Amino acid sequence: MKFIEVDDSRGADVKQIDNQSETGIYAPEYRQKLVDLARGATKGGLDDFFADLSERWTEAQG
């Protein structure tokens, strides 16, 4: 087992992009949506879900 030290020097930037893109990487809704998708309660595929996320993330980065 190997511990990886998390580098939080740019944590504020990540937080800002996260808020700006409304991803919520630490929020329960993110998992909720994933689980709903996995058990077929919401329509759509996993790839589309992630594509949408990365699109918003990239947009917030720019």
Added chain:
Amino acid sequence: MAATAQQTVEKTSAGAEIAAPARGRRWRGVTPWLFLIAPLTLLIVFTYAPIANMVAYSFTDWDGVSPELHYTGADNYTEIFTREDLFRVFFVSGYYLAASAVQIAAALYFATILSFNVRFRNFFKGVLFFPYLINGVAIGFVFLYFFQDGGTLDSVLSLFGVHTDHAWLGTSTSANTSLAGVSVWRYLGLNFVLFLGAIQSIPGELYEAAELDGANRWHQFRYIIAPGIKPVLSLTVILSISGSLSVFEIPYIMTGGATGTETFVIQTVNLAFRFNKTGLASAAAVVLLLIILLVTWVQRRMVPDDKVDLV
């Protein structure tokens, strides 16, 4: 000299006589405003000032904590009206709208029945009104157990030999219907009491006269009760529509907006407190307010509040 002194005394006393009623009249004019100071101050400080503040925030990019905020013009409003995912949640309100129709019909039915002389009338009134007194969070928890797999609803159904094997909060349609059912259960009592009060304010002789003329219960309802409670009915419809558009407590507690039960208010709360977009969330709140005002205005135009004259 004595005469002039006499004259001045007379003059001043006469002046005082005239001044006293004038001052009294002025005081009488001021008195209502003195009484109004307290409620008006409370109203302005705690209702209108926060709304003005919210409208002001809706034109900024404030994140809710930062001391600095920038004026962004109508950007927030453009974002709300151009992002269709922000508006899609209004479909969920459709379930609650349909539920309010059921709710109004049921409340009207019970109010009519219990306005006649029925046995255990007061007991049933209490039973129907009781849910309205329970706190919304408690209702959420109660109904979480109710809809659980093998929970209250499933146990009761299995007593009648029905085994659904169905997760009530599992699919979007079923979850929204269940939650709307909970909200009917909760607010039925309020509508019922409003209707009952309106029905009981109809003078009793009218029923007697109608009975002498050979009217049955249905005729009494159709021609006496229905027109008599029209103002309260239109008020209830307005309350139901605005309530359906701004559902929050029950879905927030029970599902947290999962399984397609997210409403506009839950979304606004998430924008403001999860993603620190207080400016955008304020704009969303303003939009919701405007939609509700618009719906109310349209409804008042379509069903004007005529003076009801039964006699």
